[in-house]
């Protein structure tokens with residue numbers, strides 16, 4: 658496969674939730690993981706772990722926890738008003754594709770559970786207030802893992818693999834951790850099904866840049882958007 662430009666990968670790496678049963682060669686998964694660990698992390702701690710689940714029984718266990726957790730979010734998607742920037746067709750697609758995955762997570766030939774070691778509090782900076790400290794803790798924990806997840810998404814795209822970042826499983830996180838033997842001090846951040854996609858890649862459609870890009874201060878539009 659010819660190498661894909663980085664902008665083409667970014668613009669076409671849409672969420673894919675239906676996969677062919679064909680296995681993904683281990684060396685291809687290794688390339689994805691090598692891309693993941695190029696990501697930045699706070700203080701360069703790299704306290705991340707990538708659990709590649711290919712065993713059908715283990716996939717079933719993780720998939721069952723995802724299905725159970727997804728039952729709780731389903732009413733939200735069934736009842737939420739359609740976001741203004743989405744067409745009816747896009748909202749319909751998000752629901753049907755998302756609901757499909759609720760029942761079919763285990764069908765993907767690879768499940769990637771992206772984890773991070775929980776870090777203790779930073780008492781050295783508590784003089785700035787508990788609220789600031791709590792905000793900082795959540796932000797740095799997430800921001801030390803999700804760049805690696807985005808690298809997984811882009812590497813998959815470049816290698817012709819589909820995937821999607823999912824977090825529903827966190828509602829039943831302990832069940833996933835028990836199924837895969839994840840230690841207590843390890844948190845899970847994303848459960849990503851990976852496989853050769855049934856559907857097509859991109860292009861992704863987003864709100865226009867003009868709606869979200871600002872210049873110098875809130876309320877002042879970025880002029881060239």
Ligand SMILES: Cc1cc2nc3c(=O)[nH]c(=O)nc-3n(C[C@H](O)[C@H](O)[C@H](O)COP(=O)(O)O)c2cc1C
Pocket residue numbers: 670671672673674751754755758821822823824825826861862
């Ligand atoms: C924080 C986060 C959590 C997500 N959780 C789920 C999830 O649990 N299940 C799922 O099917 N998709 C999940 N998604 C995928 C989003 O639905 C998807 O990225 C979004 O609809 C854009 O899709 P598109 O790139 O195809 O336009 C999540 C995405 C993010 C960023």
